[in-house]
Amino acid sequence: MAIFGYIVRRILTGIVVIWLVSTAAFFLFFARPVATVARELAGHAATPQVINEVINNLGLNQPIMTQYWHFLDGLVHGNLGYSYFTQEPVDTMLKQDLPPTVSLVIGGMILWLIVGFTAGIISATRARSLFDRTTNVLVLIGLSMPVFVIGELLIWLVFQPLYSHGFTWINTGYSGISSGVGSFFGHMLLPWITLAAVQAAIYTRLSRGQLLEVLGEDYIRTARAKGLPERRVLFRHAVRAALTPVVSQLGVDVGQLLGGVVVVEVVFGLGGIGQVSVQAVYQDNLPVIIGFVIIAAVFVVVANIIVDLVYAALDPRVRIT
């Protein structure tokens, strides 16, 4: 079973990457003087005794290699440590903050794939038409817009006018799917559009470029020459081959985004991995930052493995060895 060995090998290298990332994160964040951290935790009015106590409780006075050993030991046993502030286990926090992030990424992804593929396929089949030119301009605008500008503009031009006229279905903040499907969609609509706007631009450009290249290949000419209808040539022969690189891009993007869609979450106040880790950064909450960085790295590594497997399934030329 070549594929089994391949997966095992990929998982092992994945673990090495995650170890590298977590070690880098650990030494980077613990490189700060412990007294600074302890003083911020204990408050401005803290006496030296209190600060010492905080340092002792957190185990910050131990040699850094001992701390690193504890950290690795916990990591292997699935223990990501405890928040400095609430003493809450980091894995519990992660489980709580995952739903907004996952809803945002999945919904946004569906939106940007539909828009990106449709626009990309139409542009490629009608290259240099008016539709193609308009799409190109829109794509470039999308690529040039920072995510937070799109979000702020949507709040200013869509949410605010509607809300002030009593149309409160479209809202900011997060409302779980358990508290009503309607309100869930109302809260997620603008974040989805914001996330999808930039991504759709990238995917339109990518799928258009790939499809144009594929449509110039000899086997497309062969397919046309043997009299296949254009629709069949396009969807059975061309699109399938053009989409494989897009799929690999998709895996990387989703992996990265699951690790923290910081800006969209902050603009719309969704909570979620990204926003919580930004808060942790503001608070110097080291275990939380490191835990979230590791989880994000895991998402990226897993996404990469899945992408390579899907790639092999889609493209018969790729052999897994």
Added chain:
Amino acid sequence: MSILESSALDAQQAADGQAATRPVEGHSQWQLTWRRLRSDRVSMIALGVIIIMVILAIIAPAFAAITGHGVNTAYPIQGENDAGNPVGPGVNGFWLGTDSTGRDLFVRILYGARISLFVGVVTTLIATVVGVAVGLMAGYFGGIIDTILGRFTDAVLAFPYVILALALAVVFRPSLTIILAVIAFFSWAAIARIVRGQTLAIKEKEYIEAARSLGAGPFRIMFVDILPNLLAPVLVVGTLLIPNAVVFEATLSYLGLGIQPPTPSWGNMLADASNFYQVAWWYLAFPALFLLITTLAFNLLGDGIRDAMDPRTERLIAARRMRQRRARDRKRAADAGQGPAIPDTVNG
């Protein structure tokens, strides 16, 4: 392309047909690229916008002097209305209005342009130098060096970069140096990948073997023989890295971990403006507009350079010229009321 130019071209081609003795001129790749780029109107406009933006950024103090408004000076009397809110564009000599503390928005936007352009260009230069060096070494030496550098590149790309960038900004306190370092750190890998791939292909060429047999050392081969041949893709990726860096800086500053107020940056202005869009639309609109125009111009120029470097573009331009010429000929023929129109084989 203007009609004047194209008719001049026609005349020249006609002359060529009569006397084919004109010596053939050789053009280097860069000359060809520049010629194609110059005939692309969109790229030229984008270049113009970038130049204007750079000039505005450089002479920002002049505008501060003309308007008499310091960049960080608040004008609570003229710059705010009775409710204490910002005044709109054109009021009391504030060309684009004022911000939340009654400072001149236009002057601050121009000073913000200095930061954005500086960060965009400097980080791209750093990322390019590092990326080229890493990519060349990984591609040329291969083996264990390639594996280590490859894994390291993977680890950089696996990092959730926004969170790490924020964390770095906090650990080392936000400053311009940290912003430059963070953005460069996340930009070099893209260049390194492309350079590595190109190096792998180029190092198998005969002229590299020739250089080696002449006794050239690995570093001479890398920098003298290989590097000039991969400048084109590096230039394209580099141009497209600039708008990314501008957006990255704005995002960091928007999240409060980039340029710290009162120093103006488009990002921290927009963050503040998001609290005032109901009373001062201009505060959100103008910095966003400047930011968008700048990044759009760089993206358009980068696209244009990429197209201009692609030899296939020459054919596209030629086809377009031919189409235009045929259309003109057809029109002329129709105007003169002569015979059947010339069939348009290019469009058909």
